[in-house]
Amino acid sequence: MEKYWRSLDEYKNGPDDQTEKVVEEEQKNLVLDLASDKIAGVSASRRDFLKLVGFSFATAAITSSCEKPVQKAIPYLVKPEEITPGKSSYYATSFFDGTEYCSVVAKVRDGRPIKIEANELAPVSGGGTSARVQASVLELYDQARLKGPAKGSNGATWEEIDELVVRTLRNPTPGRKVLLTSTIISPTTKKIINDLQSTYPELEWIVYDEVSSAAIRDAHQEVFGKNMIPGYHFDKADYILSFDADFLGTWLSPVEFAAGYAKKREVTKERPEMSKHVQFESGYSITGANADDRHPVTPAKSKAILAKIYNGVASRQGIAGLSAPECDVEVEDIVADLLRHQAASIIISGSNDQEMQLMVAGLNAMLGNYGATLDMNRTMNIRQGSDKDFAALRSSLKNNGVSLLIMHNVNPVFSDPDGDDFGYAINAAALSVYIGHSFSETAKNSQYVAPDHHYLEAWGDAAPVKGTFCLQQPTINPLYNTRSFQDSLLKWNGAEETVYDAIKAYWEENIYPLSGAAMSFTDWWNTQLQQGAFIVGGNPSISYEPDLSAIALQSAGETAGMALTLYTSVGIVDGRHANNPWLQELPDPVTKVCWDNYLAVSVDDAREMELKDEDVVTVNGLRIPVLVQPGQAKGTCSLAVGYGRTVSGKVGDNVGLNAFGLVTEKNGFRSYTVEGIVIEKTGDTYPLARTQTHHTMEDRPIVRETTLEAYKKDPNAGNHFHLDAEAHHYSLYPETNFDGYHWGLAIDLNKCVGCNNCVVSCIAENNIATVGKEEVKNRRIMHWLRIDRYYSEDVNNPKSYLQPVMCQHCDHAPCENVCPVAATMHSSEGLNQVAYVRCIGTKYCINNCPYRVRRFNWFKYVNNDDFNFHLNDDTSKMVLNPDVTVRSRGVVEKCSFCVQRIQEKKLEAKLEGRSLEDGEVQPACVQSCPTNALVFGDMNNKEAKVTKHIQNERNYHLLEQLHTLPSVGYLTKVRNVEGKDEDDEDHHTVSHS
């Protein structure tokens, strides 16, 4: 190679590398040097100048414009023992709101409960929850909670209240001294009340249920001489005959009943058996929607039919019948079925009519159901309210005959037909104290308010069923200056102990010995606390002899005019949860209306009266919008109570109308049926928000159905379309292989009762926004999981088809390929994912999702006064799940299969060096499903339950002919009805569009 040189020096010594390097370095750093004096010697070029200007502008821009608001996170100086940031702890506890019991596990994250999970060890609620239970966690952070003792609208001190109550209790004043509570199932609380009563013998204790079931207790008193509600074992019932009892929705203990019911609705090839469910009802309830045979009848007719069945059974058994009115309904089949299923049937009535309940008890007794499907040992402790005692209290209040009224967890001012008078009366009583955790009409009218803990803050115990004991433990320190009801009572009794001491003492004394445990009490106590519930084994088998002579029928037969039935809706029930936005926005499982109550009118009646949806009518003075309801019995209309709260908080106030004013009394029992009502058109209209406005399937194979008989002959019955679709299962593209996990969800439509639990569970887990009535009406509800309800053709008594629909996580997802920015894509585990930060909101994916499960953030739903629900104040926002992003305006969201839960369990398994077990990962909807209708798992695992479901002959995929390859499978609905081979889907041919 030739050698080049610049100077003789270089020729001799070689190139001077050092200097050149220095120059190069200097040039590289020129930008920085420009600012220093060094540059002085060098001639600055235009390029240098531009570099400097560019650099300074860029720096200035970055430092000034990219500033983010600073949020300070202060770490623990001393870490509390139980709190690990980012890790959840779980505490078993018990939910009881006065009407409904459920064993739960509270998920506590960074010291705050954020989610209610089902307690799988629970004896009563059986590993499930209800929508109300799921939503209860939000009420802990409710702004309408009572935050400290108060006198009227002024503050008060605990000492002041204590002193006043004790003085009134001690003073022998004229007038009754009454403790009015909701049903109390806590044995310790009962003991505390009894102790208080023994100290102050003048103190009466009256139990009041907003929605009464007193007639059931009374009927058992009459027939068996024992005031009880038997335990109902739907899991043992092959034949269920229900008269207006919405036992899957709100009647008595729906979570327990749904679980038992579903066990008898599980149909397999090996055991093609299921219960038969016959429902007589006037309104269309979710229970009616699940029935094999549903008969819309008026309440009076219901009674006549029951009497006829009673007489039919009685005559076959040689027992004296009743003098029943004429009834043209053919009941021979039902009588025959009942006789065939002796000791394996359940007859129930949701009515609070004494005669109905007497006949029901008598019929069950004649059929030998007591001791088999109806449990007289493990009787239910809920609904202890006595309508007669309460009526007596009301009249003494009005006559100023009450000197002390302590009320706990009741709201008679709202729920009594004479509520307003009741309100004036309690205000006028010598002393009235309200104890409860949230503000209400009754609290407002009471002289003093002594706020109670929320159940997640309090110690407690519960015996929902005789012989079953459950513990309730606090999961957070009380947020406000509240004191538990029991502590207040103990204080007034002069006791030093706290409720915790009292419970522990009670359990040590009464329950620990029953357990026969070998361990010490402390160990046993800790175990029970961890598990949350405990059943006493080896109950003596008690049985009572029925005395049918008490059963008589005085009033029956048709009455003139329309009959109105008042019912409790699945979300709002008796109104105690009215301020909960999750429940207000929960669509009714049948009508799909939320944020209002309405008068459901039958199609025929609507035609005769020329009514249509949203017309406003007056019913006995109440102005209410109409909803024309297919399947409503002609001559009846239905209206939900619990709405129309006026003092509940920002969400619940003035939503709907209070129908409790229409409740009447009959034979000393509250009657929720009003005969002879008058409906008058007003000519006004009032909009209702519905989440579904088209109600039939248009003959499309969406929910597939067969009959039990057809299924026995052919496991593919009703599902031949699936075989056809599978036969056309081919693609131009190579199939994706999922090497690791391939997540899937199977939904048994025969076990899903449509209770809405999963909907609320999903809301709580995934921080789903509440959008309010107007936006629901605009069809912008944010729920990731919805339950579709379709009717069959017959408008007078349509069958219902319920179908939970969430993101189907299609392996050929139409939404994925249309997103211009790849914000939604498929994971290697078969999940369809959305990267919210990447989404620009073209909404193309929404349009291209044939299932319409994707949701757009139309507005900013957080910190926005237009959406003044739980995401608009700091306290309520404590309920947010930190594992799930709160979505910003303008992005699309949808079901993620609870990817945060999958990830959590995967990490746990990884740390333990194992792979995930089947059933370990449970999305929120699956975890708390009371009927286990949802099964989640890895479809690559041949042994997984979900794989077995997907391979089941009954399995199909929604819109499978589109070849979207969903990861969600549905098992056909099987109805236990006679005859007809229902293969009518088979006329559909597979057409690839």
Add this chain to the structure above:
Amino acid sequence: MYKTEIRGPLILGNKTLGQISEEITSPIYQRPKMWWLVGMGISSILMLLGFWGIYVTIATGIGTWGVNNTVGWGWAIINFVWWIGIGHAGTAFSIFLLILRQEWRSSINRAAEAMTVVAVGCAAIFPALHMGRVWDAFFIFPYPNTRGPLWVNYNSPLFWDFIAITAYLLISASFWFLGMIPDFATIRDTTKSKVKKAVYGFFAMGWRGSVGEWKRYEGLAFVLGGIAAVLVVSVHSIVSTDFAVSVEPGWHTTLFPPYFVVGAIFSGFAMVMTLMVIIRKIYKLHDYITNRHLDNVAKILVFVSLIMGTAYLTEIFIAWYSANEYEMFTLFRNRITGEYTVQFWIMFICNALIPQLMWFKKIRHNIKIVFVISILINLGMWFERFNIVITSLAKDYLPSAWADYSPTFVEIAVFLGTLGIFAFGVLLFFKYIPMIAIHEVKMVNKLKTDKKK
């Protein structure tokens, strides 16, 4: 080559070249007339209304519109496709007629091209505005970035759309501008105002009119025309894939690309017709935009209308022939009959039936009727887009999710705003740019007598 004797002169009145320059550029020298000022006022008000709508949308959210979780696209996309369709006319006019050597186009193509640029600009507002997070709209640019780099989804029709529209807007604007250069030079050379001289001089880019320049000019015009010709076909084909690539019944059809392109040309030509009638009336340019021009455009409209009718019938036939219950439902029970039947029949009658009247020479020569028909066609084309976008989305696969859609005032305001922008742009064009290509008209002026080209 055709024989001009048979067809008669393209420009009437036996004008001299100077006369042509003077007559066409006269609006530029005159003081604005009253009607112009009023027009500007109205369009400004509409524009302001539109800006208010845009502000509300961006500041509050897409929730201020009537769209919902079932019908994700509403007026925004209808208007987008409608404007894009209108925006086809100019380029289609110039390019296809240029390629087909239809000399009569020269009186009209300038206005048509101006219309294209403004209409495509109006159209471009909507896809941006309908995004939930318009401030992140740049995510759709395929550029190397620090997020991975994270690229766009090349499978998505929306991305193709973005590329197609951007390309179309750039090419048609360039083509339009290129065509104006010699005319700007004409104004520069004839004006007495120093300001005008400077401004038009700037845009004339030093044009001197030498033979060399003309040679290059024509070469470039053909090249750009060639590119634009492809784009005219591609852009609306691609817009149609926004629908055709989806799984929605009524959208998922291979007919869409040609159907959309033809539809676009149809609405574009109708809009050209509307504008031409107005210009001719206002500026008394009857000698340049002759009855023959309008007659030609009307003939094209009749023909295209037949294609539209065929497309509609094909869609319906295929839905029936496929026996696909979802397609059948959409076409037969949700368009021809059902809730949206009025919209369907407005579309069908305005687009496929009414233009057939123009088979009759008498009607073609009655400018008033032709004018009304041209407006009806644009109305019909708007409803065609309504039919496509709304009916398919509102009722697709799962009846549980079926929902209605109606626009809110904000959406309407944005649409009115784009009408304002369009009118504003067109009025500016009337006033400041020679609305007929002077040099092209001069070229065809003596075609009748002077057969040399």
